[in-house]
Amino acid sequence: MVNEADSKYKGKGKKIFIVLSGMILISIIYAASYFLGKALIFKDKYASGSLKSKTTSVYKNTEVDIQKDKAVKLKSVQQLGNDSTANKDADDKKSLVALDQAEKPLKIQVNLSKQRVYVYDAKNKTVEDFICSSGLNGYDTPKGEYTIKERGYSFYSEKYKEGAYYWVQFMGNYLFHSVPFDKNQVIETDEIQKLGTKASHGCVRLSIKDAKWIYDNIPRGTMVTIK
Incomplete structure (x- = not known):
């Protein structure tokens, strides 16, 4: 058992x-x-x-990738830059306050009817006055008050076969940036001629030199008013 x-x-x-x-x-x-x-x-x-590298989609209803380190090199900031202050008369230039003498913080105002971007100091003195191109009808640049956020050297849109330099974000998918370049990284001269009229997909376009000025001198958190 x-x-x-x-x-x-x-x-x-x-x-x-x-x-x-x-x-x-x-x-x-x-x-x-x-x-x-x-x-x-x-x-x-x-x-x-x-x-x-991490990218951020920009433009409403588009497929743009912002890339801070994108290898699209600009030969010169003056390259078809169209300095918007070049044609100002002597009195207009004298009325601008030098950046190093401006009271901080700075603030930006975009006037859609005039297609101008104004930079003011804390005492409402004009520091810069740029010609721009806002959004076309149907791609309207949003009105309101915003603050500066991210920025990057350049981006390129596969959908539109265009890119731009010196982008500075002010709200979601909306940016300040230069006039566009094409798929061959050539600045589109006909788009430069449109500065002063509506031409973008909602962003605020500037000459290369002016876009770089904002990129270099406008810090994160700066107030932006669009009206």
């Missing part, structure tokens, strides 16, 4: 051991499959470029 009980006990133990071993093996296979799948997904994403 004892031997029979031992035999039954050993038989049961063997079955339990086999079941446990099978469960452990299945768990190992499942875990290996899970991590292998994750690794393959990561590889695919990396190969497709979706894990490259």
